[in-house]
Amino acid sequence: MTTVIVATGNPGKLAELKDYLQVLDWTLALKPADIEVEETGKTFIENARLKASEVAKLTGKWAIADDSGLSVLALGGAPGVYSARYGDSDADRINRVLKELGDERDRRAEFVCAIALSRPDGTIALETEGRCPGSILTEGQGAGGFGYDPIFYVTTQGKTFAEMTHTEKERYSHRGIAFDQLMPQLKALDIG
Numbered sequence: 001m002t003t004v005i006v007a008t009g010n011p012g013k014l015a016e017l018k019d020y021l022q023v024l025d026w027t028l029a030l031k032p033a034d035i036e037v038e039e040t041g042k043t044f045i046e047n048a049r050l051k052a053s054e055v056a057k058l059t060g061k062w063a064i065a066d067d068s069g070l071s072v073l074a075l076g077g078a079p080g081v082y083s084a085r086y087g088d089s090d091a092d093r094i095n096r097v098l099k100e101l102g103d104e105r106d107r108r109a110e111f112v113c114a115i116a117l118s119r120p121d122g123t124i125a126l127e128t129e130g131r132c133p134g135s136i137l138t139e140g141q142g143a144g145g146f147g148y149d150p151i152f153y154v155t156t157q158g159k160t161f162a163e164m165t166h167t168e169k170e171r172y173s174h175r176g177i178a179f180d181q182l183m184p185q186l187k188a189l190d191i192g
């Protein structure tokens with residue numbers, strides 16, 4: 001069984017990735033706490049590549065990284081790669097997006113999730129980007145999920161991310177879409 005390092009210090013993200021990758025014969029491990037990779041990329045995919053590649057080189061093992069966030073059309077793509085840094089708390093970040101959007105009628109947005117898998121030498125073996133289109137409500141709806149979930153309405157499902165069950169979100173979210181896209185290639189990859 002091959003060990004793949006998940007390029008995150010967040011145990012919640014490790015648990016989530018384990019869910020998506022459980023069909024593979026991999027042992028997933030958190031990156032060592034002393035490895036810090038600065039997210040200096042201008043795009044989600046740049047950050048995912050950077051994190052996977054740096055962690056792989058420093059550990060000498062395969063590494064997988066994801067980078068995700070919300071992109072609002074009328075805000076020129078903001079908060080984008082700054083999604084996690086757009087305020088001090090989830091409530092702060094949501095309020096900032098709602099304030100910046102004001103009464104703008106075009107409320108189209110998308111969640112994006114980029115994933116990259118790096119070989120031990122730091123070269124990228126596979127990458128993908130999953131996108132979930134939706135729109136920003138004028139106030140939050142629903143109590144589940146995290147982050148911007150309450151204000152992100154998925155038109156095709158008629159509910160916000162915060163109103164979805166865990167299974168629904170896993171299926172329809174940007175992260176679910178990205179892993180679906182990547183899965184056939186991950187299965188075909190021989191990393192033993």
Ligand code: IMP
Binds near residue numbers: 070146
């Ligand atoms: P990161 O990929 O861990 O850097 O997360 C980026 C940020 O994007 C998170 O802190 C959240 O604010 C936001 N985000 C990413 N995915 C989701 C989601 O599924 N729901 C709500 N917010 C999300």
